[in-house]
Amino acid sequence: MERKTRVRFAPSPTGPLHMGGVRTALYNYLYAKQHGGDFIIRIEDTDSQRFVPGAEKYIIEALNWCGIIPDEGVDAEGNVVETASERHPHAPYRQSQRRGIYRKYAEELVEKGFAYYAFDTAEELGSKRAAMEAEGLTFIYNGTSRMSLRNSLSLAESEWKELLESRTDWTIRFKMPHDRVVKMDDLIRGHVEVNTDTLDDKVLWKRADELPTYHLANIVDDHLMEITEVIRGEEWLPSLPLHYLLYEAFGWQESMPRFAHLSLLLKPDGKGKLSKRDGDRLGFPVFPLKWVNSEGEVSRGYREDGYFPEAFVNLLAMLGWNPGNDQELFSMEELVAAFSLERVIKSGARFNPDKAKWYNKEYLRKKTAAELASLYIPVLEEKGMQIVDCPKCALTAGSEMTQQGADFKNRIFTRGYVERIVALIQERASFVADFWDIASYLFIAPAEFAEKDVAKFWKEENYSLAFQAADFILNFEGEFTKENLEGPLEEYIRSNGWPMGKVMNCLRLALVGASSGLGIADIVTIIGKAELAERIKKIKATL
RNA sequence: GGUCGGUUCGUAUAACGGUUAGUACUCAAGAUUCUCAAUCUUGCAAUAGGGGUUCGAUUCCCCUACCGACUACCA
Numbered sequence: 377m378e379r380k381t382r383v384r385f386a387p388s389p390t391g392p393l394h395m396g397g398v399r400t401a402l403y404n405y406l407y408a409k410q411h412g413g414d415f416i417i418r419i420e421d422t423d424s425q426r427f428v429p430g431a432e433k434y435i436i437e438a439l440n441w442c443g444i445i446p447d448e449g450v451d452a453e454g455n456v457v458e459t460a461s462e463r464h465p466h467a468p469y470r471q472s473q474r475r476g477i478y479r480k481y482a483e484e485l486v487e488k489g490f491a492y493y494a495f496d497t498a499e500e501l502g503s504k505r506a507a508m509e510a511e512g513l514t515f516i517y518n519g520t521s522r523m524s525l526r527n528s529l530s531l532a533e534s535e536w537k538e539l540l541e542s543r544t545d546w547t548i549r550f551k552m553p554h555d556r557v558v559k560m561d562d563l564i565r566g567h568v569e570v571n572t573d574t575l576d577d578k579v580l581w582k583r584a585d586e587l588p589t590y591h592l593a594n595i596v597d598d599h600l601m602e603i604t605e606v607i608r609g610e611e612w613l614p615s616l617p618l619h620y621l622l623y624e625a626f627g628w629q630e631s632m633p634r635f636a637h638l639s640l641l642l643k644p645d646g647k648g649k650l651s652k653r654d655g656d657r658l659g660f661p662v663f664p665l666k667w668v669n670s671e672g673e674v675s676r677g678y679r680e681d682g683y684f685p686e687a688f689v690n691l692l693a694m695l696g697w698n699p700g701n702d703q704e705l706f707s708m709e710e711l712v713a714a715f716s717l718e719r720v721i722k723s724g725a726r727f728n729p730d731k732a733k734w735y736n737k738e739y740l741r742k743k744t745a746a747e748l749a750s751l752y753i754p755v756l757e758e759k760g761m762q763i764v765d766c767p768k769c770a771l772t773a774g775s776e777m778t779q780q781g782a783d784f785k786n787r788i789f790t791r792g793y794v795e796r797i798v799a800l801i802q803e804r805a806s807f808v809a810d811f812w813d814i815a816s817y818l819f820i821a822p823a824e825f826a827e828k829d830v831a832k833f834w835k836e837e838n839y840s841l842a843f844q845a846a847d848f849i850l851n852f853e854g855e856f857t858k859e860n861l862e863g864p865l866e867e868y869i870r871s872n873g874w875p876m877g878k879v880m881n882c883l884r885l886a887l888v889g890a891s892s893g894l895g896i897a898d899i900v901t902i903i904g905k906a907e908l909a910e911r912i913k914k915i916k917a918t919l
Numbered sequence: 920g921g922u923c924g925g926u927u928c929g930u931a932u933a934a935c936g937g938u939u940a941g942u943a944c945u946c947a948a949g950a951u952u953c954u955c956a957a958u959c960u961u962g963c964a965a966u967a968g969g970g971g972u973u974c975g976a977u978u979c980c981c982c983u984a985c986c987g988a989c990u991a992c993c994a
Contacts, residue, residue, distance in 0.1 A: 388994045574922045579992045614989040728930045731944045804956045880953030892955035
């Protein structure tokens with residue numbers, strides 16, 4: 377029986393989506409698309425206590441930013457679908473809105489003898505657990521203990537039926553079979569066996585909330601939504617036997633999905649899994665988007681930190697998966713084609729912030745000047761620059777736009793001027809945010825001069841030559857381009873027998889404020905003769 | 920503690936019984952250049968330990984160590 381591939385990402389709206397969660401969603405998405413199937417998003421909000429307002433919206437927005445677009449579960453506006461339709465026959469996709477459908481499944485299990493009513497309160501169980509732990513023992517609610525607890529198996533029928541009526545805090549628990557070996561297959565880990573005696577009678581349904589727990593809701597919904605593969609985090613592997621048994625109890629083993637458990641993302645250093653604290657400590661985001669919690673605490677996001685979504689997706693894909701060859705750069709389409717669960721790594725992947733930066737750098741280099749200019753212009757505007765598309769219409773009386781497209785006095789620049797610059801500096805940066813530090817001097821004259829460089833180069837025997845070189849540039853008569861200027865300028869310095877390094881660095885120091893930066897020919901042809909003259913004049917005035 | 924999973928350079932990983940154990944990031948050195956960056960070249964650096972199986976183990980099995988997940992009326 378061939379079924380259409382249908383996979384789901386089922387987050388719980390208890391906070392912002394961690395990058396590990398995004399990776400899980402990504403792998404689901406890639407798998408679905410590769411098999412021509414559907415990627416479904418389902419919100420698992422059965423824990424009313426941990427619900428966080430805004431988390432659901434955040435999750436969908438984050439996935440959307442990454443280009444992980446659900447086929448089902450969310451409408452075109454990015455809202456979780458609440459009512460069934462032709463396009464969304466399995467709606468609603470929020471478990472809190474599906475509450476009506478779970479109870480009958482839980483009770484079906486009780487009727488069939490696979491589950492029972494339990495009346496122990498959380499407090500009673502808690503103290504029992506504590507008492508046993510004090511003796512160095514482990515409390516498990518299962519075959520070893522259930523007959524001494526209060527439930528429909530241990531109590532007389534009249535008694536538990538009375539409790540069922542009079543109380544509203546009971547639960548339905550799964551009756552874990554005694555001494556059975558559950559044999560499971562995982563698409564990533566292979567064959568796994570577990571003896572049921574080590575498992576407990578999990579709560580399936582909570583009367584107090586009129587809501588199922590994860591285990592029941594998950595199995596029922598995966599079945600109802602015709603899910604074919606469940607790709608989820610490693611933390612679910614221990615409950616896989618329960619889930620197998622649940623499918624069996626319902627008689628759904630024929631249509632049971634196949635399972636794949638992904639390893640976790642680990643800290644860059646030290647022990648343990650990647651957490652928000654690591655990001656704060658080591659200076660990188662662990663969330664796709666910025667998040668502000670109810671206390672006003674801010675968690676930075678990849679988007680706000682200047683990562684391109686393509687880079688983020690790419691680096692996430694390579695954390696725990698590889699194509700089997702040396703290719704490291706993948707577009708989403710390429711990932712869809714190349715992805716395979718067989719090549720997902722079993723062990724936990726330590727996150728490497730340096731590599732993440734490298735990915736962004738690679739994507740930055742691929743961008744066109746027009747794209748980068750559009751991203752950089754808001755930064756420039758924040759710095760007080762005005763960027764115009766059409767020079768003539770924006771100029772106020774008395775301002776002058778140079779041939780290059782710059783009016784330094786009024787800090788007005790054309791988009792073309794910005795494009796020229798980003799094209800020159802894009803291979804020197806990892807982020808658009810680096811642009812300003814790399815080349816602010818192409819917009820404003822340096823206000824400060826690096827002490828170290830001044831000490832090294834700013835000597836009269838150097839700058840007197842540098843000024844002459846500047847004069848040579850100002851008097852240059854050919855078309856004022858880097859290609860035209862570079863050779864003659866060097867020839868001029870060389871033919872005078874001047875030390876090239878000293879003259880050039882001195883001139884650069886005057887124009888840039890430091891002895892590092894673009895080539896002199898690049899700098900002067902970008903800022904233009906007028907600005908060159910202006911900056912030299914200013915420097916001379918201070919001597 | 921118990922159950923389950925995992926373990927190749929610092930990190931991500933390749934090699935699915937036979938390789939001088941490869942690649943990328945990081946780091947270092949050199950080349951280049953008017954400096955810086957970029958680029959190119961080179962280098963540092965790994966099969967957790969111990970037993971098997973085998974002509975031969977990174978690869979298969981067992982033990983130990985270490986790491987992780989789970990052990991809630993949370994997901």
